[in-house]
Amino acid sequence: xxxxxxxxxxxxxxxxxxxxxxxxxxxxxxxxxxxxxxxxxxxxxxxxxxxxxxxxxxxxxxxxxxxxxxxxxxxxxxxxxxxxxxxxxxxxxxxxxxxxxxxxxxxxxxxxxxxxxxxxxxxxxxxxxxxxxxxxxxxxxxxxxxxxxxxxxxxxxxxxxxxxxxxxxxx
Numbered sequence: 001x002x003x004x005x006x007x008x009x010x011x012x013x014x015x016x017x018x019x020x021x022x023x024x025x026x027x028x029x030x031x032x033x034x035x036x037x038x039x040x041x042x043x044x045x046x047x048x049x050x051x052x053x054x055x056x057x058x059x060x061x062x063x064x065x066x067x068x069x070x071x072x073x074x075x076x077x078x079x080x081x082x083x084x085x086x087x088x089x090x091x092x093x094x095x096x097x098x099x100x101x102x103x104x105x106x107x108x109x110x111x112x113x114x115x116x117x118x119x120x121x122x123x124x125x126x127x128x129x130x131x132x133x134x135x136x137x138x139x140x141x142x143x144x145x146x147x148x149x150x151x152x153x154x155x156x157x158x159x160x161x162x163x164x165x166x167x168x169x170x171x
Contacts, residue, residue: 025102025111035059036089036127039110039118041101050101050108052119054136054143055128058157061166071166078160085127085156092121104136120146126156129167 028041028048037057041048056064058075065071079086093099093112100111112118122128123146130143151158157166 025100027098028101029098030093030095033089033093033095036086036122039089039093041099041110043101048101048108050110052122052128053104053107053109053117054131054134054139055119055123056131057122057128058162061129061157061162064168065166066168067165071162074160074162074165078157078162082156085125088122088125088127089118093118104139109139117142119143123147124149124155126150126154126158129157 026043028043028050030039031042031047032040034040035057037052037055037059039050041050058078062068062071062075084091102109110118112121119128120142123130123143130147134140134143150156157163
Protein backbone atom coordinates (compact mmCIF):
# COMPACT_ATOMS: atom_id res chain seq x y z
CA UNK A 1 0.00 0.00 0.00
CA UNK A 2 1.12 3.50 -0.75
CA UNK A 3 1.41 6.24 1.85
CA UNK A 4 -1.79 7.90 0.55
CA UNK A 5 -3.77 4.66 0.75
CA UNK A 6 -2.47 3.96 4.27
CA UNK A 7 -3.36 7.50 5.37
CA UNK A 8 -6.90 7.24 3.93
CA UNK A 9 -7.38 3.79 5.49
CA UNK A 10 -6.28 5.06 8.93
CA UNK A 11 -8.40 8.21 8.63
CA UNK A 12 -11.44 6.12 7.71
CA UNK A 13 -10.79 3.81 10.69
CA UNK A 14 -10.52 6.73 13.10
CA UNK A 15 -13.73 8.25 11.74
CA UNK A 16 -15.65 5.00 12.24
CA UNK A 17 -14.21 4.55 15.74
CA UNK A 18 -15.14 8.09 16.83
CA UNK A 19 -18.64 8.24 15.33
CA UNK A 20 -20.46 6.57 18.25
CA UNK A 21 -18.82 9.00 20.67
CA UNK A 22 -20.33 12.00 18.89
CA UNK A 23 -23.68 10.55 17.93
CA UNK A 24 -25.06 10.00 21.43
CA UNK A 25 -25.63 13.59 22.55
CA UNK A 26 -27.02 15.81 19.83
CA UNK A 27 -27.68 19.53 19.64
CA UNK A 28 -31.13 20.66 18.60
CA UNK A 29 -32.74 24.05 18.07
CA UNK A 30 -35.88 24.52 20.17
CA UNK A 31 -38.62 25.44 17.70
CA UNK A 32 -41.80 25.09 19.76
CA UNK A 33 -43.16 24.45 23.22
CA UNK A 34 -46.39 22.44 23.14
CA UNK A 35 -46.80 22.06 26.92
CA UNK A 36 -44.68 21.85 30.05
CA UNK A 37 -43.64 18.34 29.04
CA UNK A 38 -43.63 18.41 25.23
CA UNK A 39 -41.31 20.44 23.02
CA UNK A 40 -40.04 20.19 19.45
CA UNK A 41 -36.44 20.50 18.42
CA UNK A 42 -34.91 20.92 15.00
CA UNK A 43 -31.89 18.68 14.54
CA UNK A 44 -30.18 18.26 11.16
CA UNK A 45 -33.25 19.86 9.50
CA UNK A 46 -35.54 17.22 11.03
CA UNK A 47 -38.25 18.03 13.56
CA UNK A 48 -37.70 15.96 16.70
CA UNK A 49 -40.56 15.70 19.22
CA UNK A 50 -39.18 15.63 22.74
CA UNK A 51 -41.35 14.58 25.69
CA UNK A 52 -40.01 14.73 29.22
CA UNK A 53 -38.03 11.55 29.99
CA UNK A 54 -39.03 9.06 32.70
CA UNK A 55 -41.77 11.17 34.28
CA UNK A 56 -45.50 11.76 34.23
CA UNK A 57 -46.24 15.50 34.16
CA UNK A 58 -49.50 16.91 35.52
CA UNK A 59 -51.30 16.69 32.16
CA UNK A 60 -50.43 12.98 31.86
CA UNK A 61 -51.36 12.34 35.50
CA UNK A 62 -54.79 13.80 34.73
CA UNK A 63 -55.31 11.29 31.89
CA UNK A 64 -54.64 8.36 34.26
CA UNK A 65 -56.35 9.84 37.33
CA UNK A 66 -58.35 7.84 39.84
CA UNK A 67 -61.01 10.60 40.03
CA UNK A 68 -60.70 12.62 36.79
CA UNK A 69 -63.13 15.42 37.72
CA UNK A 70 -61.66 16.01 41.17
CA UNK A 71 -58.16 15.68 39.76
CA UNK A 72 -58.82 18.26 37.07
CA UNK A 73 -60.33 20.61 39.66
CA UNK A 74 -57.26 20.28 41.90
CA UNK A 75 -54.87 20.89 39.00
CA UNK A 76 -56.87 23.96 37.94
CA UNK A 77 -56.77 25.28 41.52
CA UNK A 78 -53.01 24.71 41.60
CA UNK A 79 -52.45 26.53 38.31
CA UNK A 80 -54.75 29.37 39.41
CA UNK A 81 -52.73 29.89 42.60
CA UNK A 82 -49.38 29.27 40.85
CA UNK A 83 -49.76 30.79 37.34
CA UNK A 84 -46.02 30.65 36.62
CA UNK A 85 -46.02 26.87 36.95
CA UNK A 86 -48.52 26.54 34.09
CA UNK A 87 -46.00 28.19 31.75
CA UNK A 88 -42.89 26.67 33.36
CA UNK A 89 -41.47 25.53 30.01
CA UNK A 90 -41.93 28.94 28.39
CA UNK A 91 -40.19 30.64 31.32
CA UNK A 92 -37.26 28.22 31.54
CA UNK A 93 -36.66 27.27 27.92
CA UNK A 94 -35.93 29.72 25.12
CA UNK A 95 -37.29 29.26 21.61
CA UNK A 96 -34.58 29.48 18.90
CA UNK A 97 -31.90 28.41 21.38
CA UNK A 98 -29.80 25.27 20.98
CA UNK A 99 -30.07 22.55 23.62
CA UNK A 100 -28.23 19.29 24.05
CA UNK A 101 -30.43 16.22 23.97
CA UNK A 102 -30.08 12.50 23.64
CA UNK A 103 -32.43 9.69 22.81
CA UNK A 104 -32.56 6.75 25.19
CA UNK A 105 -34.77 3.82 24.19
CA UNK A 106 -36.85 6.05 21.95
CA UNK A 107 -37.33 8.71 24.63
CA UNK A 108 -35.79 12.17 24.69
CA UNK A 109 -33.60 13.62 27.43
CA UNK A 110 -33.36 17.40 27.09
CA UNK A 111 -30.48 19.01 29.00
CA UNK A 112 -32.01 22.35 29.89
CA UNK A 113 -29.76 23.51 32.71
CA UNK A 114 -26.21 22.31 32.23
CA UNK A 115 -26.09 18.64 33.21
CA UNK A 116 -29.60 18.80 34.72
CA UNK A 117 -32.30 17.39 32.47
CA UNK A 118 -35.62 19.08 31.91
CA UNK A 119 -37.32 16.07 33.55
CA UNK A 120 -35.30 16.71 36.72
CA UNK A 121 -36.34 20.36 36.63
CA UNK A 122 -40.04 19.41 36.43
CA UNK A 123 -39.67 16.91 39.27
CA UNK A 124 -37.77 19.43 41.42
CA UNK A 125 -40.67 21.91 41.04
CA UNK A 126 -43.26 19.24 41.88
CA UNK A 127 -44.82 19.46 38.41
CA UNK A 128 -44.43 15.73 37.71
CA UNK A 129 -43.96 12.33 39.29
CA UNK A 130 -41.61 9.55 38.27
CA UNK A 131 -43.33 7.19 35.84
CA UNK A 132 -44.01 3.96 37.80
CA UNK A 133 -43.08 1.90 34.73
CA UNK A 134 -39.75 3.70 34.28
CA UNK A 135 -36.61 1.75 35.13
CA UNK A 136 -33.20 2.93 33.97
CA UNK A 137 -30.24 2.32 36.28
CA UNK A 138 -28.44 5.47 35.18
CA UNK A 139 -31.44 7.77 35.67
CA UNK A 140 -33.36 6.26 38.62
CA UNK A 141 -31.19 7.98 41.23
CA UNK A 142 -31.13 11.34 39.46
CA UNK A 143 -34.90 11.47 39.12
CA UNK A 144 -35.45 10.25 42.69
CA UNK A 145 -33.17 13.00 44.08
CA UNK A 146 -35.11 15.65 42.15
CA UNK A 147 -38.44 14.26 43.43
CA UNK A 148 -37.17 14.20 47.03
CA UNK A 149 -36.19 17.87 46.70
CA UNK A 150 -39.79 18.81 45.82
CA UNK A 151 -41.17 16.65 48.64
CA UNK A 152 -38.88 18.19 51.25
CA UNK A 153 -39.60 21.75 50.14
CA UNK A 154 -43.33 21.00 49.62
CA UNK A 155 -43.38 22.29 46.05
CA UNK A 156 -46.02 21.72 43.39
CA UNK A 157 -48.16 18.65 43.84
CA UNK A 158 -46.56 17.93 47.22
CA UNK A 159 -48.28 21.01 48.67
CA UNK A 160 -51.77 20.24 47.29
CA UNK A 161 -54.48 17.58 47.17
CA UNK A 162 -53.40 16.55 43.66
CA UNK A 163 -51.81 13.31 44.85
CA UNK A 164 -54.94 12.32 46.75
CA UNK A 165 -57.27 12.67 43.76
CA UNK A 166 -54.94 11.96 40.84
CA UNK A 167 -52.42 9.28 41.74
CA UNK A 168 -53.52 5.66 42.18
CA UNK A 169 -50.86 4.52 44.63
CA UNK A 170 -48.65 6.63 46.82
CA UNK A 171 -45.36 4.97 47.72
